[in-house]
Amino acid sequence: MNNNQKYLTLLAKEFPTIGETATEIINLQAILNLPKGTEHFISDIHGEYEAFQQVLRNGSGNIKEKIKDIFSNRLTQKEMTHLATLIYYPEEKMTLTIEALKNQQEIDEWYKITLNRLVELCVFVASKYTRSKVRKALPNEFAYIIEELLFKANDSNDKEDYYNAIIQSIIALNRGFQFVSAISYLIQRLVVDHLHVVGDIYDRGPFPDKIMDTLMDYHSVDIQWGNHDILWMGAASGSQVCLANVLRICARYDNLSILEEGYGIPLRPLLTFAERVYSKESGACFAPKIDQKTTSYLTDELQQITKIHQAIAVIQFKLEGPIIKRHPEFQMEDRLLLSKIDYNHQTITIKGKVYPLINAYFPTIDPLDPYCLTEEEQQVIEKLSEAFQHSEKLQRHMSFLYSHGSMYLTYNNNLLIHGCVPLNEDGSLMSLKLKGISYQGKQLLDQFELALRKSWLSKETDKTAELDLIWYLWTGAVSSLFGKDQMTTFERYFIEDKETHEEQKNAYYRLRNTEKCCRMILEEFHLNPTCGHIINGHTPVKERIGENPIKANGKLIVIDGGFSKAYQKTTGLAGYTLLYNSYGMQLASHQPFTSRMDAIENERDIISTRRVIDLELKRKKVSETDTGQELMKQLIDLKKLLKAYQDGVISQK
Incomplete structure (x- = not known):
């Protein structure tokens, strides 16, 4: 038996029939045509736990953008900000909101409106994933209910009473608080597919x-x-x-x-x-x-x-x-x-x-x-x-x-x-x-x-x-x-x-401003210099004096803007983060974080501005990513296995 056949025999243990092999091929080919997942880049956190939590929970402004996409013509700015804060800090924000309401009728009405908005938003952010991936992300306690609400048919008039009854039952059984929390954290989970931490979690900050x-x-x-x-x-x-x-x-x-x-x-x-x-x-x-x-x-x-x-x-x-x-x-x-x-x-x-x-x-x-x-x-x-x-x-x-x-x-x-x-x-x-x-x-x-x-x-x-x-x-x-x-x-x-305190920076920090240098480095690491980027942390960007975090015609992006309070007088802001989704790259800058309670009570966010770095002319698919390359390799192997079954080289179990 040659090595190829040995490998296919091992693969057959995972996909023991023609039907299961064909199903997986269909599944992988479909996944390749989904939009690329959102990558979230953050660096130089330096122990600043609360500011880190705020950026993580708001997805560097991604949640607010999704809310605007759906509700900009139906909700006021204040209502959208309230909804965003609720998603970031569901338990604390709900407690404050409910305490301010006059009676149980107002509380029930708030739950009804809020739950419907959260479900609609969750349907939107889940739409770029397979059902299987979303199912794995669902909180255990409400998995069945959320799945029913998320994957209802577009033409759901025949089942509208059914879906309304689910919402009403959640409220009537006093599970609204827990359900809002669960679906808020699910939205946080779905707006970012993968997180990159580009160094320096430790030192200076307390946690x-x-x-x-x-x-x-x-x-x-x-x-x-x-x-x-x-x-x-x-x-x-x-x-x-x-x-x-x-x-x-x-x-x-x-x-x-x-x-x-x-x-x-x-x-x-x-x-x-x-x-x-x-x-x-x-x-x-x-x-x-x-x-x-x-x-x-x-x-x-x-x-x-x-x-x-x-x-x-x-x-x-x-x-x-x-x-x-x-x-x-x-x-x-x-x-x-x-x-x-x-x-x-x-x-x-x-x-x-x-x-x-x-x-x-x-x-x-x-x-x-x-x-x-x-x-x-x-x-x-x-x-x-x-x-x-x-x-x-x-x-x-x-x-x-x-x-x-x-x-x-x-x-x-x-x-x-x-x-x-x-x-x-x-x-x-x-x-x-x-x-x-x-x-x-x-x-x-x-x-x-x-x-x-x-x-x-x-x-x-x-x-x-x-x-x-x-x-x-x-x-x-x-x-x-x-x-x-x-x-x-x-x-x-x-x-x-x-004069004895001077520390001379490596030439990299001067030369990285040139596209020629960045292209050379990308090639050194076997990357395509035409569409690749270098993403750096480590050196705080002094935006206060006009330094630009985007360098070398967009080939290099520095995302250390000073999360650490020790740097903020120098930088003039409190850090950068980067988002890379199917539409391209955006750099978000942040204002200094005051406190968790200020963010909750006054609905104060720390996103300042977002700058487009690269805009995809055609929406990027999973097939164009590293994950897509791995899936394509799996497809080749599965198609070989399918042919081996069909030719009788390997028997179905």
Whole structure:
């Protein structure tokens, strides 16, 4: 038996008869002619859970657009806004609405009107899918009822009383509240077919763990790892230097609660050490970045965070030294800054120039061996590392990041990448030598991903090389996730002269404005440069000063506009998201999110404007997508199986 026949024999177990095989062929051929599903792109969420929820629930304005398509000639703007808010937050909005009504008769009438509107909208958003796909999305409790209402015949006069009776019964049995919730979430589910998260779920904002829980429950999602994400991934895999960076950033942005309360990681050993070793006056430059208007702390609490911040920063700088020395190929010897300090004169020499230190209090550093951890520092970092690797919730979230994530993704002829493809000034691909072999472009990113996966999955006791490379991804000059020549963390803490704070961006960020560069990169990743796009996050778009997120004649789109509150003064807005449906691509910009209750009570949305990037002259079908290509391969195999049945080569069961 040849390999082809062996394969068909295996396929026959799933489709054991001519009838079942023919039915599946008919089904797949029909699916290929459906409109392309809507893709939703979002990046740089940085722990801002509530703003993320708002954008996810409104589909970047997609739900409002669907409401306008159906009801613009029948409902007022206020009524349409009310309906949209109800769909976003059904339980809270219903509770407020019902409380404002006078009696049960008004409540029943509101339910009747609302249920009919929601059913009509749901029929519209479900129309581009097969019945089978919609059926799988239905909530269990109301699956039969919703299916009956969604798939009634167009000419339903004979059954109009039947459908009205369903609505009336839902209200009479006091199930209106639950039914409105169920169908609202179904509409949210159907307006977006697939979600892309283009990096940086973690750091700065307070609730990345809640975002991860949401993504794990989402119906269809992929993630392109960001530089902040890989720090957490590295820490969970056993990298002490990544862990130190995670802790330092949490302390810097007053977000240590994510570790203790979100992931159950005790910080007592670090706090005890920091309070004993670092004096009150030693760490003014390590005071956390907090909003004085919205955050109030006792002096002792602020001092605790400041001491933790300094203690873990010094541990981080010490841990970086041995990695740099182990890897001359990283070419980072100039970052061995603890060796460049004159501890007697409290100065540091960088690139031949001497600078005074803002803070010269280094109680744990031995000037003769500055990268050696003290015994107590070693104990602290080992206890923290053990806690990271034994946090069930953190390990579960990191496992999801690995299973649903990648360094980059090619999807429907678009390249999704958080940071950059490292380039030299002349536009050529930058190379990095790993284990004696030079890599660049796609191959380099593939090597980065391989190291990340090995650090997580490998059972080997020594994963030093892979963990070191994860740290390099955070801070190295040829890292696709960092994209700068150096990370001047030490200088920003210890040197006042801002010339030392400069971080030169990779040439990619200049050259990506040209169509020639974008076409070269698309070809490097085996994509069609004529119709493909590069979709970036990582660098906030400074719209306030006129920067355009759409670059290179539409070949590249940057969708980091500043979800993180830390960036919004610079960007002038609160992020971009991207929609790609059968009609083309649209970029949505967002205003800063105030609060969940403001969105519910005042029906305030955060969609600002939508810009068309590409408009399809002919509506795109499933057959023109990556999914369609896979279905076509399945069709070829099924047609071979059908012929094998008909020729008697394989027997029906």
